[in-house]
Amino acid sequence: MKKLALAVAVPLALFGAATFYTSTQVEATARDAVDQANLKLREMGVGAGADVSLTLLRFERGLLSSTARYQIDFSIPDDEGNDRQYSLLLNDRLEHGPFPVSRLARGQLMPVAAQSHFVLERTPLTQNLFDAAAGAVPLVGDVTIGYGGRQSGELRSAALDLKSEDGTVRVAPATVSFETDKDGRDVRLDGQLAAVDIDLHHSDSGRPVRVSLRGIGLTADKHDYDRGFGFGPSAFTLERMEIQAGDEPAVALQNASVDEVLSRGSHGLDQRIAYRVGEVTAKGQRFRNLALAFSLRNLEETSLRALVTSYRDILDSSATPQDALASMTSAQQQELQARALELLEHKPSLALDEFGFETAHGAARLSVVLDLQSPSAEAFTPDAMITSMLASLKADAGIDKNLVRDIAGLLAQNNQRGGQLDPVALQQETDAATELFSGMALNTGWSRLEGERLVSSLHYADDKVTFNGREMSVPEFLGFAFGSVQNAGLLGQ
Structure with missing residues (x-):
């Protein structure tokens, strides 16, 4: 016992x-x-x-x-x-x-x-x-x-049902799960919100405005978080959004996302941010696979942290960020400039990795990569400094003529307001706008035709430009660009 x-x-x-x-x-x-x-x-x-x-x-x-x-x-x-x-x-x-x-x-x-x-x-x-x-x-x-x-x-x-004289906002229950270590260096987040419905009356016109959001998500998996830097991915997702004003057809957006990731590459830190939309429907026209993706590559970590620290110190020096930037001292400006030049010594790259979208009949894409370097010691003016900072540039663009036709048709439809749309007039206006754009792009030399696709390419390095396969000096390219724009009548008189 x-x-x-x-x-x-x-x-x-x-x-x-x-x-x-x-x-x-x-x-x-x-x-x-x-x-x-x-x-x-x-x-x-x-x-x-x-x-x-x-x-x-x-x-x-x-x-x-x-x-x-x-x-x-x-x-x-x-x-x-x-x-x-x-x-x-x-x-x-x-x-x-x-x-x-x-x-x-x-x-x-x-x-x-x-x-x-x-x-x-x-x-x-x-x-x-x-x-x-x-x-x-x-x-x-x-x-x-x-x-x-x-x-x-x-x-x-x-679940919330907010009401006011301007309308109502209904929000479904939401959850956010998280996990973090003692020092907050490793953080994981997973948030879900099923639905948000907003019904408002426009203060000026009195027309109702309805917004519907479905399937909102937030995720993050960051590690080694320190002084504003966290390595790993984060994302915001939205399954569907509809916006309707009055009796106008609703604008619908599906499968949207914002993705961000910071990682250590072979030559420094790499960060990428991408905005994507699976489909947008507006006035009977559908746009698919909309994308806008940026990246910063080869950022030397020590120099970047020093630059960010200097910037934070400046913002902390006044009550508001606006006051701090407006009252920067000469010493603060010199410190910030010195840190930026240190970062440029390691030749970072800035890129528009992808900008584009598709319609039922074509696609458009644009990409730009800028390789940067320390400015020349002989560069005393802002223009000269910016020019000498650019080590190389590569840009590629392409747009299908049938996509131009789709966009022109949508614009022509918007121009025919009041009464029934005239199909014949709409088609004529669409064809004229398509041929005008295509002809201008080809006649000015800014594009060349490959099949039914207008394409352009530009490469700059070592003070030489290759534009659509044609080699020229920088002054020659600038003269060509200014002359083609002027000849097209885009600069007026």
Whole structure:
């Protein structure tokens, strides 16, 4: 019997000791988390025109759980440049480890330091959100805090039905799952919002404006995050959006995304940002595979960090970024210029990797790559510095004549307002506009015809230009460009 009692007492004693020890550490963990959050918020907020900070107002420690109250302060400039202050309050209940009851109830047996359950507090500022949530709490969250400081959790917003004299906004419930290490260097995010419906009345015309969003997603997987740099991908996705004004046909957009990735390449840092839309429908015309992709390559990491640090220091020198840039001292300008020249010494590249779209009958594409270098020591004027900074340029463009016809038809349709469209007149106007554009592109020499596709190519290096296969000097190319534009009547008299 004594052995049985001892077998039960020892684990209970160990559990009690662990729980007591954890209870003494939770407050320090919470305060460290607040400090870390403020550091990250400051890094993200520099230059954004808004300041966000987090404050731990109260912490009451108990044996099995503690309570905390946080305040989130926002400082946002209004249209007149004055800062407006807003505050949100969060109430938090922290269950102490190693085995919080809520985790045991879900079958989660891994020991943790604490389990946080926080909710948005009702205040005059948030009262409209509580009303829109129809009795539910607009924002709640759960955060698991590991003994090593790692955190994971989920934020959830309630369904909201916001009403005002201008219209209504209905937002479906949303969730954001996240995971981060103690120092916030590794961060993962996964957010989902099913639907947003906006019904408004235009203040000037009184016509209704309806916006429908479906399938909003947000993901990020960043590592080695430090001073504004986080390696890895992030993305924003949207399955469908419709915009309708009055009785006009709706403009529909499907499968849109914004993708960003920062990585270490063989010659430095590479960053790529791509905007893509699967399909856009407007007035019976469909555009597919719209793309706008940029990249910065071969950015020497030390020089880039030094440039960013100098820029942040300048922004921090005044109350607002606008004031800081307007009142830059000569020493600050020289420091920023010196850091930029250091970056150029490593010959970075700036590229428009892809710009284009398709219709049912053709496609258009454009790409441009700029290789940069340190400006020449003999370059004393801004124009000369910019010219000497360009080591090489390569551009390629192509557009199908049938795509030109589709665009011309859409423009002609917009021009025929009022009454029924005249098919014959519409076709004539479309044909005339197509031939005018194609003829101008070919006659000026800016394009050449390959089959039914207008193509152009430009390459510059070593003070020589190759344009559509024709080699010339820079002055010759500039003379050709100015003369062709003037001859086409684009410069008037």
